[in-house]
Amino acid sequence: MRKETKCIEGGYNPKNGEPRMVPIIQSTTFKYDTSADMGKLFDLEANGYFYTRLQNPTNDYVAAKITALEGGAAGMLTSSGQAASFFSVFNIASAGDHVVASTAIYGGTYNLFHVTMRKMGIDFTFVDPECSDEELEAAFKPNTKAVFGETIANPALIVFDIERFAKAAHAHGVPLIIDNTFATPINCRPIEWGADIVTHSTTKYLDGHDATVGGAIVDSGNFDWLAHADKFPGLCTPDDSYHGITYAEKFGKAAYITKATAQLMRDIGAIPSPMNCYMLNLGIESLAVRIKRHCENAQKVAEFLQANENVSYVTYPGLPGDKYYELAQKYMPDGTCGVISFGVKGGRKAAEEMMKHLKLAIIATHVADAHTCVLHPASSTHRQMTDEELLAGGVKPDMVRFSVGIENADDIIEDLAQALEASKNI
Numbered sequence: 001m002r003k004e005t006k007c008i009e010g011g012y013n014p015k016n017g018e019p020r021m022v023p024i025i026q027s028t029t030f031k032y033d034t035s036a037d038m039g040k041l042f043d044l045e046a047n048g049y050f051y052t053r054l055q056n057p058t059n060d061y062v063a064a065k066i067t068a069l070e071g072g073a074a075g076m077l078t079s080s081g082q083a084a085s086f087f088s089v090f091n092i093a094s095a096g097d098h099v100v101a102s103t104a105i106y107g108g109t110y111n112l113f114h115v116t117m118r119k120m121g122i123d124f125t126f127v128d129p130e131c132s133d134e135e136l137e138a139a140f141k142p143n144t145k146a147v148f149g150e151t152i153a154n155p156a157l158i159v160f161d162i163e164r165f166a167k168a169a170h171a172h173g174v175p176l177i178i179d180n181t182f183a184t185p186i187n188c189r190p191i192e193w194g195a196d197i198v199t200h201s202t203t204k205y206l207d208g209h210d211a212t213v214g215g216a217i218v219d220s221g222n223f224d225w226l227a228h229a230d231k232f233p234g235l236c237t238p239d240d241s242y243h244g245i246t247y248a249e250k251f252g253k254a255a256y257i258t259k260a261t262a263q264l265m266r267d268i269g270a271i272p273s274p275m276n277c278y279m280l281n282l283g284i285e286s287l288a289v290r291i292k293r294h295c296e297n298a299q300k301v302a303e304f305l306q307a308n309e310n311v312s313y314v315t316y317p318g319l320p321g322d323k324y325y326e327l328a329q330k331y332m333p334d335g336t337c338g339v340i341s342f343g344v345k346g347g348r349k350a351a352e353e354m355m356k357h358l359k360l361a362i363i364a365t366h367v368a369d370a371h372t373c374v375l376h377p378a379s380s381t382h383r384q385m386t387d388e389e390l391l392a393g394g395v396k397p398d399m400v401r402f403s404v405g406i407e408n409a410d411d412i413i414e415d416l417a418q419a420l421e422a423s424k425n426i
Ligand SMILES: *Cc1c(COP(=O)(O)O)cnc(C)c1O
Pocket: 080, 081, 082, 083, 085, 106, 108, 109, 150, 154, 179, 181, 182, 200, 201, 202, 203, 204, 213, 214, 215
C-alpha cells in the first residue's frame, strides 16, 4: 500500500461482519477462562490484553497504522509526545548513561533531557546539527547509548541531516532516534535514511484538529541490540520482572517496543485512552490530504511574507534560498511542513503588536493543525531558556512562529497583511 492508502486502510483489517471503523474498546480489563491463560500473558508467553494500563486493542490498531506509515517493525502509542520522547530514551539509557542530542529540538524535549532526565542520572551532550565531524565525534563517550534529533526542529525549522547522524550513531554502536512530528511520515520517513527509532507528538499533524494530546514510538527493528549487548543490558540480559526473559532474544524486531510496553508502560502508565486513539485515527485518515494542503498554503504564505516590507526575515525550508532548502529537498522533496517563522521589523515589540491584530490566526500554544495559529516562542514555550540557549536552538527573541492551517490561503494572507500594516504604528 502507498502512504495515502495506509492512512485509510493501515493497521486495522476487519474480518467478516466486524465493524468497519476501529472499534473503541473502552474497557480497563479483559476476561479469561482460567488463571493459567492469564498467567501466560503475565509471563509474556502469549499475546493478548489483560489491563489497559499496558495495552489496549484500539490503541494497538492505531499504533499499527503509524508503524506502517513509518515503515517500522513495531510501534506503540503514549499519552503525549513528551512521554514518547521520554520512553524512547529511557528504554535504553539509565543512570550513569549518556545521550548525544541535537540542540535544535522542541523546547519541551530540551527541558526533559537537560533538567528532568539529568536528575535521573542520565547525561546529555547537545550538539549543533551543523557541527563539524570532529565536534560530533568528540560528543560520543564510552557510555553513550543513543543519538536524538528532530527532522524539522520545532520551532527553529532547522532540517536535521538524518543520514549523517545515523552513520555517526552506528559507528559508535548506538541507535538514532528521530522525532518526526513536523515532517510526518507523509513527507519524510526517517527509517529510510538510517534512523532506528521514530517518535511523534501525535498531538500535531497526525491528530491535526486540536482534539487529542498523544505520542507514538515506532521501532524500525533494524538495530542489532545483541551485536552491542554490553551497551544494552536491558534488552540483552534476562529481565527478572518477567521470569528471566531476554527481550532481544525472544522478541527479535519487536524487542525494543515489547520492553517499552512490558516495563515502562507497566511501571509508568503513560497510556492514551482508547477514545483518544479513536479520534487520532480519524485524524490520520485525512493526513495525506491535509499535509499536502498545509504545505501548499505555507508556501504561499512564506512567499507573501518574504515580499512584505514589514518582515525582517522568513524561515521556511520550502523557500528557495532558505538555509535548509537543499537538505529539505533531499529528505522532503514533496514538501516540508506548514510551519513558518519570521521576524517583524521593529523587533520583539512589533512582533507582539502584530500578533494582537491578527483576526483569523489565533494565539495558541499549539502548532501543526488545521487551524492557523501563531505564537511568540521566546515569551511562551521557550521562556525557561536563556538567550544563549534560545539562540543555540535557533530561536531568535523576535521570532514569530506561524502555523499555517488548511483554510483558504488568501484569507490567511489578508489577515497577515492587515496585522503587519498595524504593527508599523508602535
Ligand atoms: C509538541 C511536540 C512535542 C511534545 O508533544 P506533546 O504531545 O505536547 O507532549 C515533542 N516534539 C515536538 C517536535 C513537538 O512539536
